[in-house]
Structures are given as structure tokens and as C-alpha cells.
Amino acid sequence: MSLLGVLGLGLLDPATAILRADDVGVTRGDGCFEGLRIRTDPAGHSTVHKLDMHLARMSRSSAALDIAFDEDGWRSLIAESCASWTTPGEAALKLVLTRGPASGTSTGFLTVSPLPSDYPRQRREGLRVITLSRGVTSDAFAGAPWLLGGVKTLSYAVNMAAQREAERRGADEAILVSTDGKVLEAPTGSVVWSIGRTLHTTPPGATGILSGTTQRLLFERAVENGWAAAESLVSVDDLHGADVVWVISSVRGPVDVVALDGKQRPRVPEVDAEIRSLCGF
Amino acid sequence: MSLLGVLGLGLLDPATAILRADDVGVTRGDGCFEGLRIRTDPAGHSTVHKLDMHLARMSRSSAALDIAFDEDGWRSLIAESCASWTTPGEAALKLVLTRGPASGTSTGFLTVSPLPSDYPRQRREGLRVITLSRGVTSDAFAGAPWLLGGVKTLSYAVNMAAQREAERRGADEAILVSTDGKVLEAPTGSVVWSIGRTLHTTPPGATGILSGTTQRLLFERAVENGWAAAESLVSVDDLHGADVVWVISSVRGPVDVVALDGKQRPRVPEVDAEIRSLCGF
Numbered sequence: 001m002s003l004l005g006v007l008g009l010g011l012l013d014p015a016t017a018i019l020r021a022d023d024v025g026v027t028r029g030d031g032c033f034e035g036l037r038i039r040t041d042p043a044g045h046s047t048v049h050k051l052d053m054h055l056a057r058m059s060r061s062s063a064a065l066d067i068a069f070d071e072d073g074w075r076s077l078i079a080e081s082c083a084s085w086t087t088p089g090e091a092a093l094k095l096v097l098t099r100g101p102a103s104g105t106s107t108g109f110l111t112v113s114p115l116p117s118d119y120p121r122q123r124r125e126g127l128r129v130i131t132l133s134r135g136v137t138s139d140a141f142a143g144a145p146w147l148l149g150g151v152k153t154l155s156y157a158v159n160m161a162a163q164r165e166a167e168r169r170g171a172d173e174a175i176l177v178s179t180d181g182k183v184l185e186a187p188t189g190s191v192v193w194s195i196g197r198t199l200h201t202t203p204p205g206a207t208g209i210l211s212g213t214t215q216r217l218l219f220e221r222a223v224e225n226g227w228a229a230a231e232s233l234v235s236v237d238d239l240h241g242a243d244v245v246w247v248i249s250s251v252r253g254p255v256d257v258v259a260l261d262g263k264q265r266p267r268v269p270e271v272d273a274e275i276r277s278l279c280g281f
Numbered sequence: 282m283s284l285l286g287v288l289g290l291g292l293l294d295p296a297t298a299i300l301r302a303d304d305v306g307v308t309r310g311d312g313c314f315e316g317l318r319i320r321t322d323p324a325g326h327s328t329v330h331k332l333d334m335h336l337a338r339m340s341r342s343s344a345a346l347d348i349a350f351d352e353d354g355w356r357s358l359i360a361e362s363c364a365s366w367t368t369p370g371e372a373a374l375k376l377v378l379t380r381g382p383a384s385g386t387s388t389g390f391l392t393v394s395p396l397p398s399d400y401p402r403q404r405r406e407g408l409r410v411i412t413l414s415r416g417v418t419s420d421a422f423a424g425a426p427w428l429l430g431g432v433k434t435l436s437y438a439v440n441m442a443a444q445r446e447a448e449r450r451g452a453d454e455a456i457l458v459s460t461d462g463k464v465l466e467a468p469t470g471s472v473v474w475s476i477g478r479t480l481h482t483t484p485p486g487a488t489g490i491l492s493g494t495t496q497r498l499l500f501e502r503a504v505e506n507g508w509a510a511a512e513s514l515v516s517v518d519d520l521h522g523a524d525v526v527w528v529i530s531s532v533r534g535p536v537d538v539v540a541l542d543g544k545q546r547p548r549v550p551e552v553d554a555e556i557r558s559l560c561g562f
Contacts, residue, residue: 001303001383019300019307021390022282026300027377029310029436065438066445096308102282102394109302113383135421135428135489137460140414146446146455147416148439155310155436157346158429164347165427174427179418208416 002091005081007073007108014111023107025098029155031106032061035188036093037251038112044086048078048093049280050250053213057152058095064151067099067106074108081110090115092251098154118172119252123281126258126267127247128171131183131236132162138178138233141208149208159187171259173247178207181235189249190215193242194271200242203231214248214279221278236261244268246275253281283372286362288354288389295392304388306379310436312387313342316469317374318532319393325367329359329374330561331531334494338433339376345432348380348387355389362391371396373532379435399453400533404562407539407548408528409452412464412517413443419459419514422489430489440468452540454528459488462516470530471496474523475552481523484512495529495560502559517542525549527556534562 004014012018024030034054040046055071062069074095085091092113100106141149148155166174175191176184183202185191190212192201199222204211219229232238239245245257245265256272258265285295293299305311315335321327336352343350355376366372373394381387422430429436447455456472457465464483466472471493473482480503485492500510513519520526526538526546537553539546 004302006302014303015301017298017300018302019298019304020296021285021287021299021377021392022295022394023300023307024441026304026307026312026379026435027314027375027437028441029434029438030441031307031438033308065442094308096302098307111302113303132427133421133425135418135425136416137418140416140460144414144416146413146439146442148442151438153310153436153438154307155434155438156308157310157312157432157434157436158427160305160309160311161346161427161429179421 001111001113003081003085003112005077005110007070007077010077010080011084018109019107020101022102023098023100024102025096025107025154029153030065031067031096031098031154032058032065032152033097033154034058034095034152035250036095038082038085038091038093040085040088040091042088044088046082046085048082050213050217051078053217057213058097061151061153062097064145064148065099065153067097069097070108077110081112085112096154115251122172122255123253126256127173128259129173129175129247129257130166130169130171130261131177132165132174134176134178134184136178136208138180138182139206142206147208150204150210152210162187175247177236182233183236183239185209186247189247191245192218192248192254193239193245195242197226198228198230200230200232203233207233212248214250214254218248218254218275218279225278244271248279254279282392282394284362284366284393286358286391288351288358292361292365299390300388301382303383304379304381305383306377306388306435310434310438311346312348312377312379312435313339313346313433314378314435315339315376315433316531319363319366319372319374321366321369321372323369325369327363327366329363331494331498332359334498338494339378342432342434343378345426345429346380346434348378350378351389358391362393366393377435396532403453403536404534407537408454409540410454410456410528410538411447411450411452411542412458413446413455415457415459415465417459417489419461419463420487423487428489431485431491433491443468458517463514464517464520466490467528470528472526473499473529473535474520474526476523478507479509479511481511481513484514488514493529495531495535499529499535499556499560506559525552529560535560
């Protein structure tokens with residue numbers, strides 16, 4: 001990473017160790033995070049995309065975990081970090097909030113890192129995707145707030161293992177599927193697909209998936225531009241039948257799926273270009 | 282916490298910050314841990330219970346996560362820590378291994394902390410327990426290693442939220458249940474129950490539950506002492522029908538359940554005492 005900021009302390013040398021051994025953010029994955037896109041113009045002026053949406057979601061995640069959320073403190077630290085980040089191009093901003101040490105208050109920090117090195121190729125060539133079971137039923141999270149559905153917690157070990165499994169099988173990405181065969185989400189992104197001029201995504205709520213900020217922005221703008229939009233609980237077979245399938249995340253943006261479970265998918269450049277543009281990519 | 286040791290560095294002041302902001306142990310809950318019991322005699326000599334079993338499980342967890350496990354390094358750090366821990370009584374030893382910073386090697390550390398303050402009362406009075414859905418089917422983990430069944434990862438946010446939910450409802454502890462109604466495990470312990478002279482626990486494997494070190498030690502010793510032992514996939518109704526139900530973990534030990542979903546359970550002191558003794562408590 002290239003830049004480090006800590007709530008209450010400001011900017012620090014990125015190599016500084018900042019977390020105690022008994023911070024439950026590490027011992028229990030007990031906390032939440034957001035990943036945001038920074039763009040920096042040739043003059044070195046940086047802007048954060050969808051900052052309000054990300055802070056709103058982080059505030060909801062914190063509330064679900066009973067951790068206080070200091071929005072003003074975050075805005076001030078983000079502004080200070082952006083002012084210091086002047087490398088033209090794209091970068092990734094991560095906000096992390098943990099419940100803190102066993103006896104103590106929460107720990108909040110942010111990092112700015114260069115765009116992951118495999119993103120440009122993936123955006124250019126599209127994603128080879130496999131589907132993997134998530135082990136949960138598609139209605140498991142209804143009335144069960146302790147399962148933390150829709151909460152972007154730090155407990156992402158299974159998400160990371162699913163991505164490693166995809167890579168082990170020669171794919172770029174995974175799409176997670178419920179035990180009753182419904183399409184859920186990618187380990188770090190939303191799944192969106194088009195059929196004609198309708199965009200679809202999996203409904204949040206009972207499915208437990210994270211409501212994607214870029215997916216929501218896309219749907220809003222798409223509807224303004226003549227698309228219809230729907231939340232649809234579908235099977236992997238239904239996904240094979242879609243015109244275009246994207247995995248969408250805030251930093252990588254929308255990337256179209258060029259192979260699903262080994263089956264090649266034709267690319268539809270004009271639709272893909274329109275969706276990328278609506279997402280701000 | 283009272284004592285801190287870091288692999289490669291030895292013992293440090295417990296207040297030292299040791300983790301970087303980009304350690305995926307905190308940003309992704311990507312790593313594994315063990316919780317062990319230390320007993321220290323009046324002369325200040327400390328011993329760690331079931332050290333070999335815990336190191337063997339941590340080695341399996343690490344392998345499932347593709348993180349190297351330096352058993353010799355851990356044994357040496359644990360020995361150094363034990364030699365420095367001289368407070369008579371019981372304490373909790375935690376071993377934590379993360380995949381480490383984005384560019385770097387794994388992070389390993391241990392802490393020693395006093396026994397949690399509510400454990401003596403819980404051991405004395407028993408546990409009031411509620412059942413909560415875990416959202417998964419009871420066979421979800423078969424053939425799906427990316428779901429990390431049986432791996433003691435740092436991604437425990439849901440386990441912690443389930444314990445908070447239990448406390449919110451006036452209980453001490455939760456027992457997690459699959460969507461098809463089968464008893465799985467407690468958020469930080471195994472569930473064991475007796476029917477006559479047979480001890481039962483949930484089978485690991487397809488259920489994804491963690492194989493408990495104390496539960497395994499208990500079953501081994503119980504069989505030597507005239508008990509039968511079985512792995513049984515049962516409903517909550519079946520659990521209500523058991524003679525005694527325990528939640529068993531390494532530091533708190535076996536504690537009998539005195540209320541299950543609001544239904545009082547008679548205590549059976551002679552059986553409970555025998556089980557506690559077989560577990561080394």
C-alpha cells in the first residue's frame with residue numbers, strides 16, 4: 001500500500017504497525033470495511049467515487065455490528081488522504097473499522113493502494129468465471145440478523161478461498177450459488193445480467209448478499225437511459241441464457257463474463273460499453 | 282491481555298502494535314487461530330493443555346488456507362511464553378496466524394490473557410442456551426473445501442454476532458442449527474450430549490463444524506471409562522430429549538446446559554462431574 005491514515009492520528013508511514021494483537025478485527029474478523037475507487041487527474045487532483053453511498057453502507061454495517069461510526073472523522077481523514085494522493089490514474093481506497101482491542105475503543109484506518117495489476121487485463125479480456133456453492137439456502141438470512149447478511153464484515157476468509165479455488169481451476173473469478181441453486185454474488189462483487197433492455201441482479205435481504213454500490217448506481221442511471229431494471233432470483237441455467245453477464249465492483253468496475261463454467265460466452269461490445277460508461281468506467 | 286509473543290521476534294510489551302494496516306488477517310479475516318488453556322501451579326510453573334492436538338489442528342487449518350506453518354517456531358515461542366507466565370491459576374493462550382501483509386510473509390503471534398471473568402459463574406451455574414440458525418444446510422461442506430469447513434479461521438464475525446444475539450435474549454450461549462434443523466455447534470465450542478451411558482456429538486465433515494480438541498479427548502477417555510461414544514446428526518427436539526447437554530471448549534471446559542430455548546433442564550451433578558473430570562476440569 002502507498003498511503004495510510006488512522007482515525008484520530010491522521011496520516012502515518014504506511015509501514016507502521018497500527019493494530020494490537022488483541023484487536024478483535026484480527027482475532028475475530030469483527031469489524032467492517034469498504035473498498036472505493038479513487039481517480040486522480042494529470043494535475044494530481046484526486047476524487048473518490050460514490051463516497052456518500054460507501055459511507056452510508058459502512059454506517060449500516062457498523063450499526064449491524066453495534067460499533068459506533070464517526071462519519072465526520074472518516075470524511076475528514078478521507079479528505080486529508082485525497083489531498084496527499086497525487087499519482088495520476090486510478091487507485092483503491094480501503095476503509096476499515098474494527099471493534100478494537102479487548103479493552104478499548106474501535107480502530108479505524110484507511111489505505112490507498114495502486115490498482116491491482118491484473119485489473120487492466122481483466123477489463124480488456126473479460127472474466128472467466130466458475131460457479132461455486134456458498135453453502136447457504138437462498139432465504140437463509142430472512143429474520144436472522146446475527147448471520148450479518150448485507151453487512152460488509154472483515155470475515156472474508158471464505159470469499160478469499162473461493163477466489164483461490166477459481167484461480168486453481170484456471171478461472172479469474174467465482175460466482176457463488178445457494179444450495180438451492182440460485183445465483184448469489186461474486187466473492188467481492190455483484191452479479192448483473194442483461195436480457196434485452198432489462199438489467200437484472202440478485203435481490204438482497206433474505207439471500208444475504210451485499211447490496212452493491214456500483215450496481216445500484218448503474219440501475220439508477222440505466223433506468224434514466226431507457227433500460228428496465230429488476231431484482232431476480234435465478235438459476236445458473238438462467239444465467240447462461242442471459243445476453244451479457246457482468247461482475248461489478250467499485251474498484252475494478254463492471255467486467256463482462258466471457259466464460260461461465262467453461263462455456264464460452266460471446267461478447268456484446270456495444271452493450272458492454274454502455275454499461276461500463278453508465279458505471280463511470 | 283497480559284503477555285504477547287511474536288514469531289521471529291519473541292516476547293514484546295503487550296501494548297505494542299504489531300499488525301500493519303494491509304495485513305489480510307485484519308482486512309479479510311484471512312488466517313487461523315487456536316485457543317488453549319494454561320494452568321499455573323502455586324510455584325508459578327505453567328503447563329499448556331492438549332498442546333499437540335491444538336498444534337495439529339492449526340497445522341491442518343494453515344494447510345487448508347495455503348499458509349506455511351512453522352511448528353518448531355510456535356513450540357519455541359510457546360515455551361518461552363509459558364516460562365514467563367507465572368500467575369497461579371488458569372489463563373487463556375491464543376495462537377494467531379495470518380497470511381500477512383499484501384506483499385510479505387505470514388504474521389504469527391500469541392497472547393496470554395486471564396480467564397474471562399464470566400467463566401467461573403457459568404461453570405458453577407451452567408449455561409442458558411438458545412438455538413440460532415447458521416444459514417447452512419447440514420451437508421453443505423461436502424466436496425466444497427473453499428467453504429473452509431472444519432478450519433478455525435479468523436473470520437468469526439457471525440460467531441460473535443450469534444453470541445451477542447444470545448446475550449440480547451438473556452442467554453449465555455448459542456447453539457447453531459442448520460437450515461434443515463440439525464444441531465451443529467456453539468459459536469466457540471462443541472455440543473456434546475449424553476443419553477444413558479452414551480456420549481454424542483455432531484459429526485464433522487459435511488456439516489462444516491470444527492472438530493473440538495476437548496470433545497475428542499473426552500470421547501477417548503470416556504470410552505476407556507465404560508462409556509459409548511457416537512457421532513449423531515440430530516434435531517433440536519432430540520437434544521431436548523438428552524439426559525445432559527454440554528457446550529465444550531478448551532478454555533471454559535465442559536459446561537452443562539441448564540436451559541435450552543427457555544425450557545429448564547434438570548442438572549445431573551454426578552454425570553456432569555464425571556464429564557468435567559474426564560475433560561481435565
